[in-house]
Amino acid sequence: MATWKDLQLHLQTGKTVEQAERTLLEAEKRRWGDVLTHLISITQSLAERNLAFRGSSNTLHQQNNGNFLKEVELLAKFDRVMKQHIERVESGQFSHSSYLGNIIQNELVASISGKLMDTVATEIKQSKYYSVILDCTPDVSHQEQMSVIIRTVKMDKAPEIKEHFMGFLVTSETTGLGLSSLILKKLMELNIPFDDCRGQSYDNGANMKGRNKGVQARLLEKNPRALYVPCGAHSLNLVVSDAATASTDATSYFGNV
Template structure:
């Protein structure tokens, strides 16, 4: 009785009609959905250009920011200058700048905070690619060095050296990053590098070489980093850093 009732037949007809319109994109909010999709596409194109600019400046080790964060100012930095230059020839950025300057868009993605977020996202992706190749090569060596930065904090630079496993064998060195060392003892530095390898999911048992400076905390035979890591992995042979050896001789 319910299936044959006029109310059920009417509602079923409305439901099927709506289902068909959704599949064909003929709903009442078709125009609004088209506007939303166009806006999403525009922002993707804008952000793609911003990432390309940051990538270009980073490859050349050029600073992004200046003393001001405003477009068309003399000292607003390389990033905004590149945006201004591209806007002269690229319609997407030209429209974006017109919207920002005209007040039509309160979000510009031109500030220093979003630049740092872009850099962080790019760096994470780069590290992921490097770690993938390190895992594929399986065996690796580590090169470490300590040096204080401008704030007098000790920075431990981490470099991983591999031989590529695919195609023609190539020796590659990947700079993984800086680690802030609160203490510079052999125990603390060993713990720091092991923690970093664990975070990257790189097994230390596959390490086949170590190379450090000639300081006692690094190359010490009893309590240095190389001695502590050799206890965990006897195959991680230690080779003194040639550059530091030459410096000491000179």
Template sequence: MERKRPKPSGFQFRKKRKEEEEKRAKDKGALLKYLGAPTATRQDEQPSSSSAEQASSAMDLEPEGQEPSSSSPTNVSLHMLSRPEDKDPSPSTSSQQETSETPGAEFTQTPVAEEVNLPTDPADWPSVLTEKIRTLLVRRGPSQVKPDFVFPRNESDGRSCHHHYFRKTLVSGEKMVRSWLVYSEKNISLFCFCCKLFSKKNISLTNSGLTDWKHCSSLLTSHDNSPEHLNSMKAWKELAVRIKKEATIDKHEMALFEAERLRWRAVLKRLTAIIQSLAVRNLSLRGHTETLFSPSNGNFLKEVELMAKFDPIMKEHLNRVEKGTCSHNSYLGHHIQNELIGLLSSKTISTIVNDIKQAKYFSIILDCTPDISHTEQLSVVIRIVSLMEKPRFYILYGEVSQYYSFCVFSVFLV
């Protein structure tokens, strides 16, 4: 009785592998042939996927500069796969093509994102991400390293991160950018942008960062095909589309946040104008008390009360302060006054210094005058030469211990 072979022979293995390669080359780009432009796509169409790697590549194949379709949030991956140039793909050029997935790059930054000023390094992000912070991070998008960035090496084994970790090659031979991969210069590690925002799984790519450079390629490939990462990618893409369409869940909350930010900016503008008005006339700001509508609360609060009679923004602000509904500081105390005076002084001095640097000739006048306590008070006046005018800047007033030229000049240099 003839024994059956337990496994195919080497010739059969080679023959089977050759047939699979021919079939793979024949089917390269076949999925994209069935996908038209986003406008011609029906809402009931759904892309079919046979493996986790095809699903991952479907999410990653978003061309740069093309806006996603707004027909339905459930068809995000389908619209991101559609490209006008892929209607008749060429096998000779598709293997060399590189695509990038940066949904946040095509969104313009709003003043809200600029105001919050979230750090770009994922290691500095808050441990608890609220829906507002998550929306701002998705609107800004991931921040990746530049191509000429030099990664530091580990002192223990001499290994380091490489730029080829930020790219992957599909089974079809097509290369694409892992835009979800973010490098942290602070921790010298790699983070997954979408999983850190949406995943609840505690892994190195979301917690402390991936630093195993020896097995980095295999770990990234495994993470790229994991169901947790695919769900995070889907949530990232859908939120990016909703932000583009201004259809986020917290749209009303973001509108209130923007209105509150503009209100506080308007209040600070008025307080700064009041301080400028009093400082130009060399008037004192504070009085005996810091209570609103008190007879001896000083010039600053009296100006605020006067402005509130005619300005609706300042009137609303004082009403909130009186009723105790103001969730922040009232910005009417002596701390904010000193801070605004310091900012105005720094800006004025920097402007004067720039004018002095632009002038070709200038003179420095140092003079001391004793006060009632017989202490020498030093004043510094700088006069620049200009064809239009002859400006003189008074920039310093201080005390000196001795009235000698060397002592006075030393105080000026300090």
């Protein structure tokens, strides 16, 4: 009877072992939530400034451990949450990830990127009509990639022209068929209807502007309202390049004379 009465009292006052464990669990959840909030803020800060995350070392308080861990160390000097987290990491209290390694860094970047892309896609669909701007270039590893930009007019208090960079697409083949299929697949993944496209713009390459098998021709077959406009920046580059070549040739010729 005494044990039963004792349990009844603890249940009424919320002092059972289960309640105590639940309180500790909730406190631990809040702590990890605070840690992740800080790490996400660091990730956003580095990404906005296009700074590299990692160095040659993945250990705290090392000379070349990269910008991410250096930001964590700096924040720990003034912030209680990060200071306690680093103390627990260094004391070896974790039997699992401390959320400071390169894997979690990549996951944070991917999560933020996915959320941002969803927000941009929603804004594009709200504007309804859009144009696509494409360009292909190899990266340092000689892998051909296509940059995708979507241009919209946001109808707010005053119309605002906006351009959204949607990322790089790795291209396995640079034919008109391959590139057009790639961009259509990307729009489908973003749930952006290609029927609402009203313009397409890219360089003067045959695989892009070709009237029969180029990207513009294949996209026009899908949507006759997606009118093609040559990229002004590329045309200007060609003019400047030709002018510079002509100037060099003329200088060489008259110099010889």
